Amino acid sequence: MKSKGIGAVPLRMLVMSLTGSCNLACRYCYAAAQDRRTMTWETARRAIDLAATGKMPFTLQFSGGEPLLALPLLRQIADYVRSKRIPARMDLQTNGTLLTEETAAFLRRARIGIGVSLDGRPAVHDALRCYPDGRGTAADVVAGIRQLAQCGMEIGLTTVVTADNVAELSGVVEMAYYLGNVRRVGFDLLRTQGRGSAVRSARAEDMAQAMEAVFALNSKLGRMTGCTMAISQMEQAACLAQRTGSGFSHCHAMNGAGVHVDALGNIYACSSFVGDAHFLLGDVERGIDVQRQKEVAQEMQNAMAFCRTCADFSACGGACYARRAGQGPPAVSAAECALKRAAMKESLNVAVQCNKRTGQ
Template identity: 70%
Template structure:
């Protein structure tokens, strides 16, 4: 088995929201057992090197006691894991905020724009918008001096309003980085229209212009994840798909039942199943899948932007050699911004 650099741990398939585009809406709603979680962490630690352990779901804060148990286990055994969580933000209570801060867990919160835009996409099951609950949760972290990241899912409905995410980031006061995640066409995502290439290009131009303006006015710098990635990739010495842990065979997703998949986008798809925490990872299958994804995306290597882009996302392919052109527009805007700085 290749040493793992990243493991996404789905603590539960359950979620307290009913977001219109959720790609994970069809996952098993059960919660991971402690034994499964421990086996998964031990598996990732076998390589001996540092790795990222990202808590995911569903909504991982629904399994807060399990999260605490895992964090205590990692610290108690001095496992070289950087712990992160991606949360919808609505369950960041005082207790949860204390846990995240005390355990040194990096926090990413999903926010799709200003309240009216966010509420149209991310709702409670009864139809109510979630922005108020998300902002309240973030403010609990702000009060504790905890910096966070924001993740925005980009669709046709909110692409024109992406600068509003930057406005919210400066308003909240504790946002260090903002990342834009294009719609995934799985789960409920198949019923939401993806953003067009030209709309993404224009939106990102406005995003970067607003970032520069607000930085001059406030003296605060907020990183755009895609621009940071472009800067990092410019320093690399290899020419492969090193930005994607799945494509390099160094990342996995473990679902709540302990099944191991090559990528979070393909949970439940037997073609991407690599094993389970009880029996380990099928190293041959892991290598075969990594090579298969790289072969499928090999046409990216002929692009003049490849070295700073790292290639398109395999999960967003819509057919043979049919890349998501909106992703290309997003990354080209980020490369332009990174090059100009």
């Protein structure tokens, strides 16, 4: 077991589950069975110190559960990162329902990037993301986003795509422009772990049609407002189009450059497999078993080897292993391919139009 540092290569992503507790009961939650305890300060400090031994900039992402249920710990972490001058970009993924004026002000001072989960217009969102008693959460999410806007914070939205909301994804774009402080939207396909196993995945043809509508509306509203919102999948496609190498570049777990630390200090290869001993790589006290990390990364790459035979592999970066795990023999996720191909096509169209305007 390795005693110092995380992994065989410098860490680029450390995801920390500050607590397994959550105030919502989303229909598709892949982490529903997580331990509900909250991370201790000592566990958090050890995780950050292990990541920092790589002496390279990395992303420190706070997740849960709902990480704002562990707000005192989050404050301690932010102070520690700043005081120790740790080269970490801090990001928070939240359901948005607990964002108060005071919390928003703290997040701004701490320079923590914010991603809020929003699955569509209020009725669509409420059908998927609700409180344990069944009440919808959209009104509280919008109120939380407005608190961030009032203190000058720009945010990103994350939308989980299922068969139930795929036809309504353009509504997310409308909401983003309506809210005013959203600068990026990303679409995250359903993962079938946890409660997600009971929810239907989007079909490829529906995904393709939905993204066509998303891109068209985003372009239209961008022209109207003078500020076109970024789409995460398009940004990734544009970045990959410029690379000279190949491989599963989209997934840090497949490359040994990213890990997830749960609230108890256990280190896993991926957030989707918290609690699964097969993907356990170590803990924050003893560090990572580097050999096991390499084996898991290779296992993931081998399972997704069919991606390498695709003509779009270099520009795509490969599919998500977690979305295929537990689905029988490895096979192409048609909806994921449709999403990525649509993003690559639109990214190319935008680049061509830009070149025409600049005379290149």
